[in-house]
Amino acid sequence: MATISGVTGTQFLPTAVGYDDERYQYATSTYKDDPSHVMKPGLIVQPLDKDDIKKVIAFAKANKKAIAIRTGGHQYSGASSTGPDNIQLDVSNTFRSTEDLVYFEEVNKVRASVSHSLGEFNAFLGQNHVFVPHGQCTHVHLGGHVQTGGYGQLGRSFGLLGDHVLSLEIIDHDGQEKEITRTSDPDLFFAWLGGSPGNFGVLTHFSLEVHRDADHLGSLGLRVLHLYDKDKLRKLVGHLAAMSDDENFPRNYDLCISVLSAGYDIMGLLGGLDERMRFEHPEIFGTDDNPVWPRMIVVYAQYVPFGPDDKPNMHFFEQLKMGHWFQSEVRKKPMSELTAGWIFRNTREFDLPYVKRTYLTKSKTLGKDGWVDWVVGRMDEIVEPLFNGQWLSAQLQCFGGKNSMFTRNAGNGTSYSWRDSTMCMTIDNFHEPGKKAEAEAWAAKNDEGIGANGKFSNQDRRVLWGSYGSFDLDSVWNKYHEDRPKYERLMKARKLADPDGIFTPNTFCVKRAA
Template sequence: MATIAGVTGKQFLPTTKNYDLWQWQYATSTHEVDHDMNPGLIIQPHGKDDIKKAIAFAKAHKKAIAIRTGGHQYSGASSTGRNNIQLDLRSTFTSPDDLVYFEKGNRSFVRTSVSHSLGDFNAFLGKHYAFVPHGQCTRVHLGGHVQTGGYGQLGRSFGLLGDHVLSLEIIDHDGREKEITRSSDPDLFFAWLGGSPGNLGVLTHFSIEVHRDADHHGSLGMRAVHLYDTAKLRKLLGHLAEMSDDENFPRNYDLCISVLSASFDILGLMGGLDDQMKEEHPEIFGHDDNPLWPRMIVVYAQYVPFGPDDKPDMEFFEQLRTDSWFQSGVEEKPMSELTAQWIFRNTREFDLPYVKRTYLTKSTTLVKDGWVDWVVRRMDEIVEPVGNGQWLSAQLQCFGGKNSMFTRNAANGTSYSWRDSTMCMTIDNFHKPEKKEDAQAWEATNDKEGIGAHGIFSKQDRRVLWGSYGSFDLDSVWNAYYEDRPKYERLMRARKRADPDGTFTPNTFSVKRAA
């Protein structure tokens, strides 16, 4: 493949000196062999004209285009193989005009591009005393994040980032610029927000409604970092399970508990490709603010009032108090400041390959079913042994209940799935290369015991697009990502319309196009 004439941005062929640097992404160390992440051409467009030239070239030469913003997708779906092209948009739209806050009456809005990281986006909102739900990983970028939902700390109280989208600005398969809203094109709006990210065209910008600190005086938050202790973990997860099981729990509260193995390797340097990128090319890898930590349990809890009569139940916070390595206490802070505290400041959990799992459940019997004891035992098996060559990164968060905006936003015109879920559990095993089979066996046990007809966590296999695992052929496992066949077939029809020539079908992790 050759570079494209007239493109003003940088282009990298496999023979280009710096190709390996820009080819690297979050999934490279894990899926480099089984998922081809070596594009025949990487383009870093300067703007929309470069994107249009790339689309025209791809159509003329029957190439497919993969679209990357942050490159954080677990399975590497934002990349492609040697016969295709990757559009790397992480720096394309970063001018002041690409991130604008504005007000209309008593409502606030932001027009943003896909190129901004969550860390930068959160800081921008904070300067305007505004906030919106979004994820916690600082180097995730908005393009992939909004298309896969934007799961984050405010899930119960405010829903998902994508629930706040008003319009999408895209470049389609013919190189035409379009704006898509729910009213102007409900089928494409539905498909863009939750249906096969990156496979319907090139998203460049989107507009969202954001929330104001001034409308939520009296918001409270608590952070606690506990040195890992099995008894403490069991107690804390017990509170999380009780909250998750209570379908009447008030919307005002969110609770997220994370568990991490120590970030340093007791038996020697971890090494590996990610570590090399971190040391030699921080401009690509990203900058870590908190590079080292011990084995720990992290608790984020918050309360937000929605009206003058709302008063916090301080017992919610009191039951989470326990001896800790660090604890902020219950602090009254504006929501924009609290959301900044939820950001995970490391580019990557561990500089190692991984076996990842993200599960959803609609269970309201987690306490009764013994889920707490089971998941604590599963975590202990990785965290407690010294020198086993495996590291745990887990995050567990409530989303459900009839008052939750995650649930109540289900019919808002997006296709984000499993909106009746009560909890999301990410439980990842990072491992040394020689421990891959052990890590796979540990996760296989989680699958067998936790998911299925007799599963302790969920009776149904429910997955999220951002946390994909297992088969890389989305069409073969569509029912793990979408609730029912009619919904999936609606997405198939939208894909056919948006991508009639397969220009945006760079790999098999795509909703199948209708015949």
């Protein structure tokens, strides 16, 4: 493959100096030798502007190449990369001027580009005293995040980031600039937001409604850091299960519990790809603000009032303290300031390859079905041994109940799946390269919690941002989308948006209709 004539941005062929570093992303060290997850583009293009993007699309169309679109490059399975026959379009730094992130106070709207990270986005919102739900990983970029939902700490109280989108600005398969809204093109709006990320065109910007701090005076937040203790973890997860099981739990509250193995044991000792990139290329890898931590349980909890008669139940917070190691007491702060405290400040959890799992459930009996003891036991198996070559990163969060905006936003014109879910559980094993078999066996045991007799869910429900297992999305469509009519609607949208397969760079794509 040759470089593309007329492109003003930087291009990297596989023979170019720096190519191996520029193709690096979150999943590279995990899937570098996996033939089903090829992450070696035939050409990497870092466009300077929309004209560059249009030239890449025209080249791909003329030469029957496909384009993988990267914003932050954090997709679990590496779906934002591609193989030697195709092109990776890296827009992580393309749209970063002052015009690419703007707050319109008079209409309470933000226009953002795909090139901004969540950390930057959160800081910008805080400067303008507004907020919106979004995820917690500082270096995840907005492009992939909004297309896959934007799951985050405010899920019950305000829904997903993608629920707030008003319009999408795209460049289509013909190189035409378009703006898509719920009313102008409901099928494409539906497909872009939750269907098959990066496979309908090139998203450059989006506009979304935001929430004013001034409309929610009296917001409270608590972040508690507990040193790891199995019995304490069991009590905390029990509180989470009770909240999740309560269909009538007020919308005002959100609760998330994270569990992390110690972060100090791997500093500089393993010398793997992630570790090398962190030291040699922080401009690609990102920066870490918390390189060292003990084994710990982190509790994030918050309350937001929706009217003058709303009053917090302080017992909700008090039961989460339990002889803490470190905490900020329950703080009364504007929500835009509280959300800054939910951001995880490291580029990745551990500088290691991983086996990842993210599960959803609609169960309302987790506290009665033995799930609490089961999941605590599964986590303790990895966290308790200090030197077993495996490290846990887990996050458990409530999303459900009839008052939850995650639930109530179903049918809002987006295609984000499983909106009747009550809880999301991410439970990941980062491992030394020689411990891959043990990590996979541990994850396989966790998979037994899913299915007819599963402790967590009787149905295999997955999310596109937390993909795992088969990389052929069409063969496992029913794990990511609820029913065949919905999937076929997405297939038809893909055929219209991508008739020549320009945006089909790998198999993790909704199939195009015949």
